[in-house]
Amino acid sequence: MDDTPSPLFPAWQDSDTRQWGHAELKLAHRWHEHPLFSREALAGLIERYPAEHYALVRTSLQGEAARQWREGDIGDFNGQEVIEAIAQGRMWLNLRNVHLVDARYARLLDAAYAELAERVPGFEPSALRMGILISSPGIHVHYHADLPGQALWQVAGRKRVYLYPARPPFLPPAALEDIALTGVEVKMPYDPAFDQQARVFELAPGAMLHWPLNAPHRVENHDCLNVSVTTEHWTPGIRRSQMVTMANGILRRHLKLHPSGRELQGPGFWMKAALQAAWRRSPWSRRVQRLQRPIDFRLDRTAAGLMRDIPPFYR
Ligand SMILES: [Fe+2]
Numbered sequence: 001m002d003d004t005p006s007p008l009f010p011a012w013q014d015s016d017t018r019q020w021g022h023a024e025l026k027l028a029h030r031w032h033e034h035p036l037f038s039r040e041a042l043a044g045l046i047e048r049y050p051a052e053h054y055a056l057v058r059t060s061l062q063g064e065a066a067r068q069w070r071e072g073d074i075g076d077f078n079g080q081e082v083i084e085a086i087a088q089g090r091m092w093l094n095l096r097n098v099h100l101v102d103a104r105y106a107r108l109l110d111a112a113y114a115e116l117a118e119r120v121p122g123f124e125p126s127a128l129r130m131g132i133l134i135s136s137p138g139i140h141v142h143y144h145a146d147l148p149g150q151a152l153w154q155v156a157g158r159k160r161v162y163l164y165p166a167r168p169p170f171l172p173p174a175a176l177e178d179i180a181l182t183g184v185e186v187k188m189p190y191d192p193a194f195d196q197q198a199r200v201f202e203l204a205p206g207a208m209l210h211w212p213l214n215a216p217h218r219v220e221n222h223d224c225l226n227v228s229v230t231t232e233h234w235t236p237g238i239r240r241s242q243m244v245t246m247a248n249g250i251l252r253r254h255l256k257l258h259p260s261g262r263e264l265q266g267p268g269f270w271m272k273a274a275l276q277a278a279w280r281r282s283p284w285s286r287r288v289q290r291l292q293r294p295i296d297f298r299l300d301r302t303a304a305g306l307m308r309d310i311p312p313f314y315r
Contacts, residue, residue, distance in 0.1 A: 008115050009208075020120045021149070024163050024199045025210045029153055031112075031229060032205035036104055037155045042134065042227065043079025045095065045102060052315055053101055055094045058297065058307065059139050072297040072307065083134060085299055085306045087225040092135035099130045106130070109231060125149070125233035135226045141219040143190035145171055147180060147242060148232040151210040152219075154203040157226035159219055162198040166215040170194055173259075176214055177249025180242060181285075188216060203228075213238060240264040240273075247272030250279050 009016075011028045019025050031037055046054075056072040072091070074082050086093060099106040109130045117123050127148075137157075145166075152161065164170040175188045201209055211217065241264060248259035263269050279285055294312035302308075 006111075006115075008112050009119070012119060017120050020116070020123065020210065022212060024201070024212070024215070026201050026203075027208045027210070028206055029112075029208040030206065031108070031153055032155045034108070036108065037132075037227065037229070039080070039083060039156075042132070043083060045098070045132070046074070046079035046082050046093070049095055049101060053095065053097045055096065056091060056299075057094065058089070058091045069293070070297055071293045071295050072299065073295050073310075075298040075300060077299045077301075081301075082299065083225070086134050086136050088136075089305060089307070090136050090139055092133055092139065095132040095134075097129065098132050099128065112231070113233060124235050127232075127234040129232040131230045133226070133228045133230060135221055135228070137221060137223045137225060139221050143188055143194075143216055143218040145176060145179065145188060145214050145216045146232075147176075147214070147245075148234055149210075149213060149238055150233075151208055151231045152203070153208045153229040153231065154205055155227040155229055156205055157224040157228075158202065158204050158222040159226050159228070160222065161201045161203055161209055162195065162218050162220075163201065163209075163211050164194055164198050164216040166212050170197070170216050171214060173248065174252060177245055177252060180245045181249040181253065190218075213241060237264065240269065243273045243276050244269065246276040246279070250275060254279075254284070 008029055008031070009027050010030060016025060016027060035041055051073070054074075056074055058070045058072060074093075077085065082093065085091075095101075099109050109128050113125045113128055117125060129148075132155075143164075169189075169191070172189065201207075203209060241262070244262050244264065248262075251257040251259040261268055294314055296310060296312040297307045298310050299306055300308035
């Protein structure tokens, strides 16, 4: 079952090797043909999934005034029923940490990055993570940026991904620093005029997208159920970049300075590496709490829209 299709990237070009990590890159992959991503396998995975590792999120309907973000519980729905409820609703199920929950997916992930490391000289990925995102027709993932290296692999359904340059005004340094310092995805300022500089990609099953570190992005599902895989990686260079981002955030937020440099080596880098290490050990860093939302609905066969409000609780 864990036989990895090889090669995973059947149409890899030499130009892909040069562009990996440096430019927006759309690649053909073969995970969508793998039995572990069939609907039956995903339904089974949902039924075994530890509650602390998933998030079921209900988003606002198109045209609804208030932005809504509520978290829910899958209740006693079986896996197929959960997928069907998502296909009919306005929500997404994020199976976080699939690599920790099921070793077969961890082996697929390791094999994929081993193939990438072989294809891209000097690419040294580590701390790999995998999530599976099952999402409703038509929903959007709002404009944001992520800290680790990222790729999005389409397995079922179709979506449109907008990628923006990883520089101001698309990515204000202070916004990235806040994400690094708090671990909370801040609401990044988005201007529809940014779209003129966006690169827009259509993702169908068998397409994978990788983009330069921290590049802001947003996603629109087409009118169909979507199954996508998200993978994350770190490299020595990404770790250094993260240290500089944190140090610049400490200088800006706590010392009221205006840091500008982003050198990844030399004395300036090592001073920032020391600064962020000291801050991580300090009580200041522990004051920042991760944002946690209560779970306040449950999937329910007898409720309108298959969702019933429940007294809020925290996992
Ligand atoms: Fe993202």
